[in-house]
Amino acid sequence: MHIFADGFSKISLSNNNLRITLTQRGPDNTLLEAGTLIIPASQAANFVNGLANGMKELDEKIKTQREETLGETQ
Numbered sequence: 001m002h003i004f005a006d007g008f009s010k011i012s013l014s015n016n017n018l019r020i021t022l023t024q025r026g027p028d029n030t031l032l033e034a035g036t037l038i039i040p041a042s043q044a045a046n047f048v049n050g051l052a053n054g055m056k057e058l059d060e061k062i063k064t065q066r067e068e069t070l071g072e073t074q
Contacts, residue, residue: 003034003035004024004034007022007024007025008022009023017038017039017040017041018038018040018044019037020037022034022037
């Protein structure tokens, strides 16, 4: 299943689970609920750190690719 989200509206803790309400921008910039991401509280820090590290790695790859492309066009 794929869920498109470009933000979140609420984070709460319930029954030892972190619940993140995901949102998307709709017509006329309205806020639409897209779903809820539920992560066991005991794994939340690992999940967030893993996501942050993955984003850093992706950013580095994109920068390297841009530099290679610029070098080829010059």
